[in-house]
Amino acid sequence: MKSITTILCFLLLVSCTKPEVAREVSVIPLPDSISLGEGTFILSAKTVIVAEGKAVAVAEYLRDFLKKATGLEVPVTDKRKKNAIILSLEDGLSGSKNSKEGYTLSSTSKNIVIKARAAEGLFYGVQTLRQLLPPEIESPTVKSDVVWSVPAVTISDQPQFAWRGMMLDCSRHFFPVSHIKNVLDQLAARKMNRFHWHLVDDQGWRIEIKKYPLLTTTSAWRVDHEDQHWNERPAQKPGEEATYGGFYTQDEIREVVAYASMLNIEVVPEIEMPAHVSCVFAAYPQFSCSGKKMTVLPGGVWPVTEIYCAGNDEVFAFLEDVLTEVIELFPSKYIHIGGDEATKTNWESCPKCQSRIKTEGLKNEEELQSYFIKRIEKFLSSKDRNLLGWDEILEGGLAPRATVMSWRGFAGGIEAARTGHDVVMSPTDFCYFDYYQGPKESEPLAIGGYLPISKVYRFNPIPDSLTMEESKHILGGQANLWTEYIPTPEHSFYMMFPRLDAMAEVLWTNPEKKNYEDFVHRLDRQFERYSNSGINHSKNIY
């Protein structure tokens, strides 16, 4: 009995003290180490940001960020002064190991010092500082009645995984550049560093390609049946106009890539092939096996049997032209080529595809898909880019240097890692943010599934079955937001939040330090930040 009482007292202590500490310092994702000091730094009209060299860009980002809610014009200077936020780049910094993204942050009543080996680390120190300030700091307009205080702390921090990503499907529904930038801001606030931009799918082509203008005058537009259920929308009839859709111009893409780069986010474009491309055949029917002219699908049809013809060399010439323009726009090391869910029935009956199988000595249509992907990989390699694809690219033999994004569970990722290929884990069970996050009756219509935030938090990208050596190939993980049932920016935020906070902690924080109860306490403060920044989010967490 005594021991039970002792345990109860201990639990009470923990539950009484921890939330208080959490309210004082509430950072998501949880840093590697935090110790609380005494006193408070006050951001005021006297504050300056001290920075030199490569730190200046981060300082200017911080200056612009602080101005929005505080109204203060905090000057950037290279002279040390009192009441300063000092951003310092230092080689061989202890506490951040070798990570370019690691940093230390120390705040007292006198100043705040953020140190890192690289600008990336400084940037993440600034993101932590953002969460040490009152939640009103997230307001897009000036808040005049707030004391801009930062508690005295010493923080040392670095990420667990190199790939901390999110995918947004902009084909099923098109989102304007302003929303893409909002998404990037929220990713950066959570120290996430990859934005996987799904630009091509059956329901719309979203990227301007100068050499093939019909992709954006025709393939980007569908008949508007948004008032009907996704899976019950009739195809476009003769005489009906395709008015729903949109695309990103090359200038807009450059703008997004530059904006992301300022936020330490690499934008990884996804150009689907050989399937999920029927919208292309509304403009260029000659690239499918049947040559049949299609209309852009206004909703769900499954399976879509029209895919690129793998026996037609003009298809590869077209794809190389498209990828050449894509590569010029995106500096990303990785180009995602999809590769998923190719229904190969047309390949079985297509004379060109069958002739390719014979001349290349392939066994079947799966090996024909592998031939397709390998041929594209060869092209990407010649441009010094890495091919990334969904785990179906394993079928029929993986291309030699391909990186696999494992979505149908962990198995594909495990197989790839064991054969020495790099892997990004995004299994549906833990990473599909289009699934319901609470009881169906209290949530807007979703595609199905059930992924509460507590389960996202349990995600571990490294399966137990991998050896230490094999697990080095797991680059990290990412959340995927498919948007069949998500027509607006507000709705997309609703599906992301608060689950994105859990994903960010999974990918950044040392798993030994993760604690769901503590995370939920910190989320309370996070909800205040959401309301200040106007983020729509689900309340179905408790």
Ligand SMILES: [Zn+2]
């Ligand atoms: Zn064919």
